[in-house]
Amino acid sequence: MHPYEMRRLIRERRDDRLVSIANGTFYHVVGRLERDGLIVPVGVDRQGGRPERTTYSLTDTGRSAETTWLRRELPRIDNLMEHRVALAEAHVLPREEVARLLTLRRDALAAHRQDLRSGVTAAEDRGVPFQFLVELERETALLDADLAWLDTLLTRLADPGTAWGIHELPPTTRERLTAYRESVLA
Template structure:
C-alpha cells in the first residue's frame, strides 16, 4: 500500500496544515489562503482546492464533521484533520525541508516548518546546508573552469545566476540557524499566538 505522504501535493499539505489550526470548510480555506497571500507559493483555485479536499478524504487524511446551511447560501461541509493527516503534514515537511532538488516543494515546506519543533527543524536545515554547500561549490568551481577554458560569457549567465542565488541562500540559512540556535526566534506550534490580526483573518474567512 502506498504511503499517503508520497501522494501528497503541495496544495494538499497546505490544506492539512490549515486543519491543524481548526476545523474548516473549503470556502474558508480558500479565503484564508488568499488572505495570507499563500497564492504567491502556488496557484489557488476553488476547483483545485475542492478536488484536493476530496482526495485527502479518500486517503483518510481528513474527515467530515458536519454540514452547515446559512440562509440562501449553499451547504458547506466542515472537515477535520485525522491523526493520519496530522502525521502526514509533519512527515512531508521533514522530507522536503532538507532537499535542494525540489525548490517549489521546499518553499511550501519552509512555510509550514513552524508545525515542527525547534529541535526537529535545526538538524533538517543543517542537512540542507550541507547539500547547498556542495551545490554552490559545484557551480562556483564550474564557472572558474569554464572561464579558464575560454567559454563565452554569454552562455554562462544562467550558471552565474544560480551561483549567486546559492551563495545568498547559504548566508540567509546561516542567519536563520543562528537565530534558531540562540532561541531568539519564537518557534513551533506552542510559540504561535492568536494575534488580533490572525483572529480577524479567520473571522473574515468564515463569512
C-alpha cells in the same frame, strides 16, 4: 473548516503565491484528501440562503502525512516550490528538528555551489566565453544569497528568545488564534 473558508484563508494569507489552485481543482483536492483519510467531515452547516457547507478536520493520519512530507522536503535542494511550501509550514515541527533539516539543506547547497564554481572555473580555464557562463554566475549568486539567508535563519532558530511553534507564541497571539479558529468552526 469548510473548503470555501480554506480557499479564503489561503488567499488572505497570500499563500496562493506559493500554490495556485483553481476553485474547481480545490474541491477535487479536498475530496482526494478525504478519500485518502487525511481529513474527515466533522459537520455540515448552512448560513442564510447559502448552500450547505461541510466542515473538515485533519486526521491523525493527515498530521502524520504533513510531518512526513515536511521532513522530506525541508532539506531538499532540487524542488524550490515544494521547499517554499515546506518553509511556510515548518512551524508545525519542533525548532531543533527544523534547524537540523535546514542544516542538511545548507550543507547540500554549499556542496552544490562549490561544484558549480569548480565547473565555471574549469570552463573559464578552457576559454569558454563569458556569455555562455552568465546563467551559471546568476545561479551561483542566488546560491550565495540562499546560503546567507539560511545562516541567518539558523542563527535565529538557535536563539531561545525567538518564538517557534504555536506553544511559543505570545499569549495574546495564541488567544487571537484560538478565537479565530473557534469563529471559523462556529
